[in-house]
Amino acid sequence: MTENILKKLNEIHPITSEGRAVFLPLLESVTIEQKEFLIRQGEKAQYVYILLDGAVRVFYNKDGNEYNKTFFVSNTFPTPITALLSNTNCELSFEALLPCKLVRFSYKKFRSLFEEHRCFESLMLRIMENLWIKKERHDIRMVTNDATTNYKIFKEEFPGLENQIPQYHIASYLGITPVQLSRIRAQLIKSRPN
Amino acid sequence: MTENILKKLNEIHPITSEGRAVFLPLLESVTIEQKEFLIRQGEKAQYVYILLDGAVRVFYNKDGNEYNKTFFVSNTFPTPITALLSNTNCELSFEALLPCKLVRFSYKKFRSLFEEHRCFESLMLRIMENLWIKKERHDIRMVTNDATTNYKIFKEEFPGLENQIPQYHIASYLGITPVQLSRIRAQLIKSRPN
DNA sequence: TTAATTTATTAACCTATGTTAATGTACAGT
DNA sequence: ACTGTACATTAACATAGGTTAATAAATTAA
Numbered sequence: 001m002t003e004n005i006l007k008k009l010n011e012i013h014p015i016t017s018e019g020r021a022v023f024l025p026l027l028e029s030v031t032i033e034q035k036e037f038l039i040r041q042g043e044k045a046q047y048v049y050i051l052l053d054g055a056v057r058v059f060y061n062k063d064g065n066e067y068n069k070t071f072f073v074s075n076t077f078p079t080p081i082t083a084l085l086s087n088t089n090c091e092l093s094f095e096a097l098l099p100c101k102l103v104r105f106s107y108k109k110f111r112s113l114f115e116e117h118r119c120f121e122s123l124m125l126r127i128m129e130n131l132w133i134k135k136e137r138h139d140i141r142m143v144t145n146d147a148t149t150n151y152k153i154f155k156e157e158f159p160g161l162e163n164q165i166p167q168y169h170i171a172s173y174l175g176i177t178p179v180q181l182s183r184i185r186a187q188l189i190k191s192r193p194n
Numbered sequence: 195m196t197e198n199i200l201k202k203l204n205e206i207h208p209i210t211s212e213g214r215a216v217f218l219p220l221l222e223s224v225t226i227e228q229k230e231f232l233i234r235q236g237e238k239a240q241y242v243y244i245l246l247d248g249a250v251r252v253f254y255n256k257d258g259n260e261y262n263k264t265f266f267v268s269n270t271f272p273t274p275i276t277a278l279l280s281n282t283n284c285e286l287s288f289e290a291l292l293p294c295k296l297v298r299f300s301y302k303k304f305r306s307l308f309e310e311h312r313c314f315e316s317l318m319l320r321i322m323e324n325l326w327i328k329k330e331r332h333d334i335r336m337v338t339n340d341a342t343t344n345y346k347i348f349k350e351e352f353p354g355l356e357n358q359i360p361q362y363h364i365a366s367y368l369g370i371t372p373v374q375l376s377r378i379r380a381q382l383i384k385s386r387p388n
Numbered sequence: 389t390t391a392a393t394t395t396a397t398t399a400a401c402c403t404a405t406g407t408t409a410a411t412g413t414a415c416a417g418t
Numbered sequence: 419a420c421t422g423t424a425c426a427t428t429a430a431c432a433t434a435g436g437t438t439a440a441t442a443a444a445t446t447a448a
Contacts, residue, residue: 060334060337060338062338065338067337067338069333069334069337081326081330082327082330082331085323085326085327086327091330091331091334092334118312121315121316121319122315124319125315125319125322128319128322128323128326129322131326132275132276132279132322132325132326133276133279133280135329136275136276136285137276137285139263140254140263140285140286143261143263143369144254144256146404147404147405166424166425166426168425168426175337176404176405176406177406177407178425178426178427179405179427179428180404180405181426182426182427182428183404183405183427183428185426185427186428340434341434360394360396361395361396362395362396370434370436371437372395372396372397373396373397373398373435373436373437374434375396376396376397376398377398377434377435379396380397380398
């Protein structure tokens with residue numbers, strides 16, 4: 001299981017065998033129930049998470065309204081990056097939408113490996129770069145489209161997720177109301193019955 | 195001038211004196227006229243830019259429509275990061291809104307310094323981290339607001355820029371039409387005459 | 389300075405989406 | 419099986435923002 005994780009990291013950037021040796025002991029398995037939180041808005045962040053199974057939503061709460069920012073599915077990293085990097089209180093909440101199996105490790109301990117094991121710093125740079133690339137492409141897609149198109153993109157981006165979570169979470173992610181999403185769905189079914 | 199740049203980079207992450215020695219020769223001064231491009235959508239990217247004076251807009255062109263994604267003002271980096279990192283054709287265009295003075299350097303040559311001068315890899319990681327933090331905070335602000343609020347945020351974020359560029363560029367940035375921006379401005383003036 | 393061009397404002401009308409509320413459906417607990 | 423709760427759909431109406439077009443203002447060219 002943890003070997004599997006190292007293998008994936010190694011594809012992003014090669015990890016030395018000494019690196020492996022000091023990294024593996026940092027890993028901890030975690031499972032959480034549906035509706036439990038990895039972290040809540042306002043808390044300090046400690047951990048980097050790797051999601052092995054389940055789904056997580058990330059949302060921002062303002063004046064009692066929740067705005068879903070993104071979802072995480074298997075083999076992604078539902079991690080409060082900004083809070084970890086800047087060591088500030090987390091501005092987002094990470095909530096399990098399904099029962100989740102995860103692996104986590106302390107970001108602080110991980111960071112302390114950089115000095116001696118340069119491969120981890122290089123790895124981190126690669127990860128940030130990949131994040132940036134993905135985020136920019138996602139933004140470009142979303143900005144130029146209407147809600148109907150973005151709903152289709154959501155279904156491509158998170159295949160199958162639609163049937164596992166309430167529609168109002170999807171609506172919030174799309175920046176529309178559940179009512180409007182329902183109208184969009186009705187219209188799609190009418191025009192292209194599938 | 196170039197010493198000034200090194201000083202700023204040094205604040206982000208310390209650069210060794212050997213690092214300075216190999217980095218400085220990479221720098222080139224560039225000036226461009228209003229409406230000239232640093233790079234156009236579809237082109238390959240080569241350079242990292244540092245904007246000393248002027249303003250640049252970044253936009254995405256889709257079906258003949260332009261969507262302003264962001265602006266760059268003095269002392270920022272109007273650089274096609276994704277295109278450089280992934281060595282793909284640039285998905286965005288960078289256009290001077292005012293006459294610009296810049297410094298640029300080859301990303302490829304910069305990258306080739308990493309192996310021998312670790313400080314540049316660390317610097318790059320810091321830059322990516324800062325970018326991410328800034329982007330996430332910006333996104334959170336924008337997502338939860340209406341166009342009127344975002345217009346106010348734009349004025350805070352880019353002080354003075356409003357009076358130097360056409361309003362339709364601001365409207366595009368806000369995701370609304372120039373007509374709607376004009377209505378918003380009229381309403382703001384009526385309610386709070388300033 | 390005048391004319392031409394570009395940009396901003398305003399008005400009339402249209403559409404997508406928000407709001408509220410009623411109804412329908414599905415699942416969970418007893 | 420019944421009941422309650424949560425969720426989705428639908429309808430009626432309200433509103434922000436889009437579209438088009440006319441006009442006004444500002445900038446640029448002659």
